[in-house]
Amino acid sequence: MTTVIHAITPGDHFSPRTGSAIPTVVHGLASAAARDVPPWPQAVVVDRSTMRPRYDSAEPIEYDSAPWLTRNERGLDLVRARLGGVRRGTARFFTPVADAIRAREPSIVLAHNAPVLPWLLRDSPHQVILYAHNDLLRTYTRAEAGRALAGVAAIVCVSDSLADRTRAALPPALADQVHVVPNGVDAVQFSPAGDDAPPRPPGKPLRIMFVGRMIAEKGPDVLVEAAARLQRPDLEFVIVGSRGFARDAPLSAFERELRRTAQDSGADIRFEPFVDRMSLPDLLRSADALVVPSRWAEPSGLTASEGLATGLPVIASRIGGLPDVVGDAGILVAPDDPATLADAIAALADDPAERARRAAASRAYALAHDWSWSWARLRRVLEEL
DSSP states (O other), X not given: OOOEEEEOOTTOOOSTTSOOHHHHHHHHHHHHHHHSSSOOOEEEEEETTSOSSOOSSSEEEEEOOOOOOOHHHHHHHHHHHXXXXXXXXXXXXXXXXHHHHHTSSSOEEEEETOTTHHHHTTTSSOEEEEEESSOTTTTOOHHHHHHHTTTOSEEEESSHHHHHHHHHTSOHHHHTTEEEOOOOOOTTXXXXXXXXXXXXXXXXXXXXXXXXXSSGGGOHHHHHHHHHHHOOTTEEEEEEOOSSSOTTSOOOXXXXXXXXXXXXXXXXXXXXXXXXXXXXXXXXXXXXXXXXXXXXXXXOOHHHHHHHHTTOOEEEESSTTHHHHHGGGSEEEOTTOHHHHHHHHHHHHTOHHHHHHHHHHHHHHHHHTSHHHHHHHHHHHHHTO
16 A cells, blocks of 8 residues: 655644644544555654654654745745746755655655645655645746646645635646545544533533634634623633644733733633643533634634534634535634624524534534545545546
8 A cells, every 4th residue: 555645844743732733634634544444554754853742643754854944035935936936945945855755665745735845756756746724826826836736646625715716826737636625523532521521500601712823813802802792791701822832932912912802891701821632622621612713714724623523513704614614513604793703602692402403513513524534535536646
Protein backbone atom coordinates (compact mmCIF):
# COMPACT_ATOMS: atom_id res chain seq x y z
CA MET A 1 0.00 0.00 0.00
CA THR A 2 1.42 3.40 -0.99
CA THR A 3 2.21 5.62 1.99
CA VAL A 4 0.38 8.91 2.33
CA ILE A 5 2.74 11.67 3.47
CA HIS A 6 1.15 14.75 5.04
CA ALA A 7 3.23 17.90 4.64
CA ILE A 8 2.19 20.54 7.18
CA THR A 9 3.42 24.11 7.44
CA PRO A 10 7.00 24.44 8.76
CA GLY A 11 6.86 25.25 12.45
CA ASP A 12 3.37 23.84 12.97
CA HIS A 13 3.04 21.46 15.91
CA PHE A 14 1.74 17.92 15.38
CA SER A 15 0.74 17.79 19.01
CA PRO A 16 -2.44 17.72 21.14
CA ARG A 17 -0.93 20.52 23.21
CA THR A 18 -2.15 23.02 20.62
CA GLY A 19 -5.43 23.71 18.88
CA SER A 20 -3.91 24.20 15.44
CA ALA A 21 -6.44 23.18 12.78
CA ILE A 22 -4.33 21.45 10.12
CA PRO A 23 -2.55 19.04 12.53
CA THR A 24 -5.97 18.23 13.99
CA VAL A 25 -7.23 17.35 10.50
CA VAL A 26 -4.12 15.27 9.73
CA HIS A 27 -4.48 13.37 13.00
CA GLY A 28 -8.16 12.72 12.33
CA LEU A 29 -7.57 11.43 8.80
CA ALA A 30 -4.52 9.37 9.79
CA SER A 31 -6.37 7.78 12.71
CA ALA A 32 -9.25 6.80 10.43
CA ALA A 33 -6.82 5.44 7.81
CA ALA A 34 -5.25 3.21 10.48
CA ARG A 35 -8.69 1.71 11.21
CA ASP A 36 -9.38 1.06 7.52
CA VAL A 37 -9.22 -2.46 6.09
CA PRO A 38 -6.50 -2.80 5.05
CA PRO A 39 -4.85 0.06 6.95
CA TRP A 40 -3.37 2.79 4.78
CA PRO A 41 0.09 3.85 6.10
CA GLN A 42 0.42 7.53 7.01
CA ALA A 43 3.41 9.76 7.70
CA VAL A 44 3.75 13.44 8.56
CA VAL A 45 6.65 15.76 7.76
CA VAL A 46 7.30 17.78 10.90
CA ASP A 47 9.85 20.34 12.03
CA ARG A 48 12.20 18.62 14.50
CA SER A 49 11.96 21.49 17.01
CA THR A 50 8.17 21.49 17.39
CA MET A 51 6.15 20.51 20.46
CA ARG A 52 5.93 17.09 22.00
CA PRO A 53 4.18 14.83 22.77
CA ARG A 54 3.17 14.27 19.16
CA TYR A 55 0.11 12.50 17.89
CA ASP A 56 0.94 8.83 17.30
CA SER A 57 -1.37 8.45 14.28
CA ALA A 58 1.32 9.11 11.65
CA GLU A 59 5.00 8.26 11.36
CA PRO A 60 7.03 11.45 11.88
CA ILE A 61 9.51 12.45 9.18
CA GLU A 62 11.68 15.05 10.88
CA TYR A 63 13.71 17.85 9.32
CA ASP A 64 15.45 21.05 10.39
CA SER A 65 13.45 24.05 9.27
CA ALA A 66 14.75 26.97 7.25
CA PRO A 67 14.72 30.53 8.62
CA TRP A 68 11.31 32.20 8.52
CA LEU A 69 10.33 34.32 5.56
CA THR A 70 11.14 37.99 6.02
CA ARG A 71 8.75 40.78 5.07
CA ASN A 72 11.14 41.75 2.30
CA GLU A 73 11.10 38.19 0.89
CA ARG A 74 7.30 38.16 0.91
CA GLY A 75 7.22 41.43 -1.01
CA LEU A 76 9.78 40.24 -3.54
CA ASP A 77 7.80 37.00 -4.00
CA LEU A 78 4.71 38.97 -5.02
CA VAL A 79 6.74 41.03 -7.49
CA ARG A 80 8.35 37.92 -9.00
CA ALA A 81 4.95 36.24 -9.28
CA ARG A 82 3.46 39.21 -11.15
CA LEU A 83 6.43 39.11 -13.56
CA GLY A 84 5.89 35.42 -14.29
CA GLY A 85 8.61 34.12 -11.98
CA VAL A 86 8.75 31.74 -9.02
CA ARG A 87 8.17 32.77 -5.40
CA ARG A 88 11.78 32.13 -4.45
CA GLY A 89 11.43 33.09 -0.78
CA THR A 90 8.54 30.70 -0.26
CA ALA A 91 10.42 27.99 -2.16
CA ARG A 92 13.45 28.48 0.12
CA PHE A 93 11.24 28.18 3.21
CA PHE A 94 9.67 24.90 2.03
CA THR A 95 12.82 23.33 0.55
CA PRO A 96 13.68 21.33 3.71
CA VAL A 97 10.15 19.88 3.64
CA ALA A 98 10.56 18.89 -0.01
CA ASP A 99 14.01 17.41 0.63
CA ALA A 100 12.65 15.25 3.49
CA ILE A 101 9.93 13.92 1.18
CA ARG A 102 12.24 13.43 -1.80
CA ALA A 103 14.36 11.00 0.24
CA ARG A 104 11.38 8.66 0.74
CA GLU A 105 10.03 5.88 -1.45
CA PRO A 106 7.46 7.10 -4.04
CA SER A 107 4.39 8.19 -2.07
CA ILE A 108 1.23 10.23 -2.25
CA VAL A 109 2.01 13.64 -0.77
CA LEU A 110 -0.77 15.79 0.69
CA ALA A 111 0.59 19.34 0.61
CA HIS A 112 -1.53 21.01 3.28
CA ASN A 113 -1.85 24.72 2.46
CA ALA A 114 1.41 24.54 0.48
CA PRO A 115 0.92 25.40 -3.22
CA VAL A 116 4.70 25.63 -3.65
CA LEU A 117 5.28 21.91 -2.92
CA PRO A 118 3.97 20.55 -6.24
CA TRP A 119 6.51 22.78 -7.99
CA LEU A 120 9.36 21.81 -5.64
CA LEU A 121 8.60 18.10 -6.15
CA ARG A 122 7.88 18.38 -9.88
CA ASP A 123 10.81 16.14 -10.88
CA SER A 124 10.29 13.56 -8.13
CA PRO A 125 8.38 10.24 -8.41
CA HIS A 126 5.87 11.39 -5.76
CA GLN A 127 2.24 12.19 -6.58
CA VAL A 128 1.46 15.54 -4.98
CA ILE A 129 -2.04 16.69 -4.01
CA LEU A 130 -2.63 20.27 -2.93
CA TYR A 131 -4.83 20.08 0.19
CA ALA A 132 -6.48 23.49 0.61
CA HIS A 133 -7.81 24.46 4.02
CA ASN A 134 -7.95 28.16 3.13
CA ASP A 135 -8.22 30.41 0.08
CA LEU A 136 -4.61 29.76 -0.93
CA LEU A 137 -4.72 31.30 -4.41
CA ARG A 138 -6.14 34.72 -3.49
CA THR A 139 -2.78 36.39 -4.29
CA TYR A 140 -2.18 34.28 -7.43
CA THR A 141 -3.07 35.21 -10.96
CA ARG A 142 -4.63 32.41 -12.96
CA ALA A 143 -1.43 32.15 -14.98
CA GLU A 144 0.73 31.78 -11.87
CA ALA A 145 -1.63 29.18 -10.41
CA GLY A 146 -1.33 27.26 -13.66
CA ARG A 147 2.48 27.35 -13.52
CA ALA A 148 2.75 26.47 -9.83
CA LEU A 149 0.29 23.58 -9.98
CA ALA A 150 1.04 22.24 -13.45
CA GLY A 151 2.15 18.84 -12.14
CA VAL A 152 -0.36 18.45 -9.32
CA ALA A 153 -2.15 15.09 -9.12
CA ALA A 154 -5.34 16.58 -7.64
CA ILE A 155 -6.58 19.50 -5.53
CA VAL A 156 -8.64 18.86 -2.40
CA CYS A 157 -10.72 21.55 -0.70
CA VAL A 158 -12.37 21.19 2.70
CA SER A 159 -15.74 22.71 1.72
CA ASP A 160 -17.90 23.47 -1.30
CA SER A 161 -17.55 27.22 -0.80
CA LEU A 162 -13.74 26.97 -0.75
CA ALA A 163 -13.81 24.70 -3.81
CA ASP A 164 -15.85 27.30 -5.71
CA ARG A 165 -13.32 30.04 -4.90
CA THR A 166 -10.40 27.77 -5.77
CA ARG A 167 -11.86 26.71 -9.15
CA ALA A 168 -12.42 30.38 -10.03
CA ALA A 169 -8.69 31.05 -9.53
CA LEU A 170 -7.51 28.15 -11.72
CA PRO A 171 -7.18 27.51 -15.45
CA PRO A 172 -10.01 25.24 -16.71
CA ALA A 173 -7.87 22.10 -16.90
CA LEU A 174 -6.84 22.43 -13.26
CA ALA A 175 -10.33 23.46 -12.14
CA ASP A 176 -11.51 20.02 -13.23
CA GLN A 177 -9.10 18.44 -10.74
CA VAL A 178 -10.72 20.03 -7.66
CA HIS A 179 -12.39 17.63 -5.21
CA VAL A 180 -14.24 18.35 -1.97
CA VAL A 181 -13.35 16.37 1.17
CA PRO A 182 -15.11 17.93 4.18
CA ASN A 183 -13.44 17.64 7.55
CA GLY A 184 -14.78 15.09 9.99
CA VAL A 185 -14.89 15.04 13.77
CA ASP A 186 -13.69 12.72 16.53
CA ALA A 187 -17.07 11.64 17.89
CA VAL A 188 -15.39 9.49 20.56
CA GLN A 189 -13.17 12.17 22.05
CA PHE A 190 -15.99 14.71 21.71
CA SER A 191 -19.14 13.19 23.15
CA PRO A 192 -22.02 14.24 25.43
CA ALA A 193 -21.84 13.93 29.18
CA GLY A 194 -22.84 10.43 30.29
CA ASP A 195 -25.91 9.36 32.21
CA ASP A 196 -23.88 9.54 35.42
CA ALA A 197 -23.35 13.29 35.00
CA PRO A 198 -24.83 15.29 37.89
CA PRO A 199 -28.24 16.82 37.14
CA ARG A 200 -28.51 20.54 36.48
CA PRO A 201 -29.08 22.40 39.77
CA PRO A 202 -32.42 24.27 39.87
CA GLY A 203 -32.08 27.84 38.69
CA LYS A 204 -28.60 27.39 37.23
CA PRO A 205 -28.15 29.70 34.19
CA LEU A 206 -27.75 28.21 30.74
CA ARG A 207 -24.13 28.36 29.67
CA ILE A 208 -23.56 29.77 26.17
CA MET A 209 -19.97 29.16 25.02
CA PHE A 210 -17.57 30.47 22.39
CA VAL A 211 -14.30 28.60 21.68
CA GLY A 212 -11.73 30.00 19.29
CA ARG A 213 -8.89 32.40 18.73
CA MET A 214 -9.42 35.87 20.15
CA ILE A 215 -9.32 37.72 16.86
CA ALA A 216 -11.95 39.88 15.18
CA GLU A 217 -12.46 37.44 12.32
CA LYS A 218 -13.80 34.83 14.76
CA GLY A 219 -16.42 37.27 16.07
CA PRO A 220 -16.20 36.92 19.87
CA ASP A 221 -17.13 40.61 20.07
CA VAL A 222 -20.36 39.83 18.18
CA LEU A 223 -21.30 37.40 20.96
CA VAL A 224 -20.40 39.94 23.67
CA GLU A 225 -22.66 42.52 22.04
CA ALA A 226 -25.46 39.94 21.73
CA ALA A 227 -25.08 39.16 25.44
CA ALA A 228 -25.25 42.86 26.25
CA ARG A 229 -28.53 43.10 24.33
CA LEU A 230 -29.99 40.19 26.27
CA GLN A 231 -28.82 40.92 29.85
CA ARG A 232 -30.73 37.88 31.08
CA PRO A 233 -30.02 36.42 34.53
CA ASP A 234 -30.83 32.92 33.24
CA LEU A 235 -27.90 33.07 30.80
CA GLU A 236 -24.15 33.01 31.37
CA PHE A 237 -21.56 33.39 28.62
CA VAL A 238 -18.13 31.76 28.63
CA ILE A 239 -15.63 32.95 26.01
CA VAL A 240 -12.70 30.57 25.64
CA GLY A 241 -9.48 31.27 23.78
CA SER A 242 -6.45 33.47 23.33
CA ARG A 243 -4.88 35.21 20.36
CA GLY A 244 -2.51 32.24 19.98
CA PHE A 245 -1.99 28.86 21.59
CA ALA A 246 -0.59 29.89 24.97
CA ARG A 247 -2.65 30.42 28.13
CA ASP A 248 -0.13 32.81 29.66
CA ALA A 249 0.40 35.05 26.60
CA PRO A 250 -0.14 38.79 27.20
CA LEU A 251 -3.57 40.03 26.14
CA SER A 252 -3.73 41.70 22.75
CA ALA A 253 -5.33 45.12 22.28
CA PHE A 254 -8.41 43.36 20.87
CA GLU A 255 -8.65 41.09 23.92
CA ARG A 256 -8.31 44.01 26.36
CA GLU A 257 -11.03 45.98 24.60
CA LEU A 258 -13.28 42.90 24.48
CA ARG A 259 -12.96 42.42 28.24
CA ARG A 260 -13.70 46.08 28.91
CA THR A 261 -16.82 45.85 26.74
CA ALA A 262 -17.92 42.68 28.55
CA GLN A 263 -17.42 44.29 31.96
CA ASP A 264 -19.67 47.20 30.97
CA SER A 265 -22.28 45.01 29.27
CA GLY A 266 -24.50 44.14 32.22
CA ALA A 267 -24.35 40.48 31.16
CA ASP A 268 -22.71 37.55 32.96
CA ILE A 269 -19.63 37.05 30.77
CA ARG A 270 -16.55 35.07 31.83
CA PHE A 271 -13.28 34.67 29.92
CA GLU A 272 -11.12 31.55 29.86
CA PRO A 273 -7.72 31.56 28.09
CA PHE A 274 -6.67 28.98 25.52
CA VAL A 275 -7.19 25.31 26.39
CA ASP A 276 -5.39 22.46 24.64
CA ARG A 277 -6.99 19.58 22.76
CA MET A 278 -6.90 17.28 25.77
CA SER A 279 -8.90 19.70 27.94
CA LEU A 280 -11.40 20.81 25.31
CA PRO A 281 -13.90 17.89 25.45
CA ASP A 282 -14.65 18.36 29.16
CA LEU A 283 -14.91 22.10 28.67
CA LEU A 284 -17.50 21.68 25.90
CA ARG A 285 -19.47 19.23 28.05
CA SER A 286 -19.88 22.02 30.61
CA ALA A 287 -21.79 24.14 28.04
CA ASP A 288 -25.46 24.15 27.07
CA ALA A 289 -24.96 25.68 23.62
CA LEU A 290 -22.06 26.67 21.38
CA VAL A 291 -21.91 29.86 19.32
CA VAL A 292 -19.61 30.17 16.28
CA PRO A 293 -20.11 33.85 15.27
CA SER A 294 -17.42 34.13 12.59
CA ARG A 295 -17.55 37.22 10.40
CA TRP A 296 -15.15 35.83 7.80
CA ALA A 297 -15.80 33.00 5.36
CA GLU A 298 -14.36 30.12 7.38
CA PRO A 299 -13.69 27.28 4.96
CA SER A 300 -14.66 24.70 7.56
CA GLY A 301 -14.78 25.34 11.32
CA LEU A 302 -13.62 22.40 13.46
CA THR A 303 -15.03 23.86 16.67
CA ALA A 304 -18.54 23.76 15.23
CA SER A 305 -18.14 20.06 14.44
CA GLU A 306 -16.81 19.37 17.92
CA GLY A 307 -19.77 21.18 19.47
CA LEU A 308 -22.13 19.01 17.42
CA ALA A 309 -20.33 15.84 18.51
CA THR A 310 -20.63 16.93 22.14
CA GLY A 311 -24.39 17.08 21.65
CA LEU A 312 -24.68 20.86 21.91
CA PRO A 313 -27.10 23.04 20.00
CA VAL A 314 -24.82 25.05 17.70
CA ILE A 315 -25.56 28.56 16.46
CA ALA A 316 -23.22 29.52 13.60
CA SER A 317 -22.79 32.29 11.06
CA ARG A 318 -24.25 31.70 7.63
CA ILE A 319 -20.94 32.23 5.86
CA GLY A 320 -18.19 30.24 4.16
CA GLY A 321 -18.18 26.53 4.93
CA LEU A 322 -20.02 26.77 8.26
CA PRO A 323 -23.46 25.94 6.78
CA ASP A 324 -21.98 22.71 5.40
CA VAL A 325 -20.31 21.90 8.72
CA VAL A 326 -23.47 22.15 10.85
CA GLY A 327 -25.91 20.92 8.19
CA ASP A 328 -29.56 20.85 9.19
CA ALA A 329 -28.60 20.22 12.82
CA GLY A 330 -27.34 23.76 13.42
CA ILE A 331 -28.98 27.16 13.68
CA LEU A 332 -27.66 29.63 11.12
CA VAL A 333 -27.65 33.42 11.59
CA ALA A 334 -26.36 36.34 9.56
CA PRO A 335 -22.68 37.12 10.24
CA ASP A 336 -21.70 40.27 12.14
CA ASP A 337 -25.30 40.77 13.34
CA PRO A 338 -25.51 40.84 17.17
CA ALA A 339 -29.28 41.49 17.16
CA THR A 340 -30.05 38.39 15.10
CA LEU A 341 -27.65 36.34 17.20
CA ALA A 342 -29.30 37.57 20.41
CA ASP A 343 -32.72 36.56 19.05
CA ALA A 344 -31.45 33.06 18.21
CA ILE A 345 -29.96 32.62 21.68
CA ALA A 346 -33.16 33.85 23.34
CA ALA A 347 -35.33 31.52 21.26
CA LEU A 348 -33.15 28.57 22.23
CA ALA A 349 -33.13 29.56 25.90
CA ASP A 350 -36.93 29.87 26.00
CA ASP A 351 -37.65 26.45 24.48
CA PRO A 352 -36.27 23.44 26.43
CA ALA A 353 -37.86 20.99 24.00
CA GLU A 354 -36.13 22.65 21.04
CA ARG A 355 -32.81 22.56 22.90
CA ALA A 356 -33.22 18.83 23.48
CA ARG A 357 -34.18 18.26 19.83
CA ARG A 358 -31.21 20.26 18.60
CA ALA A 359 -28.85 18.43 20.97
CA ALA A 360 -29.96 15.04 19.65
CA ALA A 361 -29.74 16.23 16.04
CA SER A 362 -26.24 17.57 16.65
CA ARG A 363 -24.95 14.28 17.97
CA ALA A 364 -26.57 12.27 15.18
CA TYR A 365 -25.12 14.57 12.51
CA ALA A 366 -21.62 14.30 14.00
CA LEU A 367 -21.78 10.50 14.17
CA ALA A 368 -22.65 10.44 10.46
CA HIS A 369 -19.78 12.82 9.61
CA ASP A 370 -16.85 11.56 11.66
CA TRP A 371 -13.24 11.14 10.51
CA SER A 372 -13.95 7.69 9.03
CA TRP A 373 -16.53 9.34 6.77
CA SER A 374 -14.03 12.04 5.80
CA TRP A 375 -11.23 9.52 5.18
CA ALA A 376 -13.55 7.47 2.94
CA ARG A 377 -14.12 10.59 0.81
CA LEU A 378 -10.37 11.22 0.61
CA ARG A 379 -9.56 7.57 -0.10
CA ARG A 380 -11.83 7.69 -3.16
CA VAL A 381 -9.79 10.62 -4.49
CA LEU A 382 -6.53 8.77 -3.84
CA GLU A 383 -7.77 5.60 -5.55
CA GLU A 384 -8.50 7.59 -8.71
CA LEU A 385 -4.90 8.77 -9.10
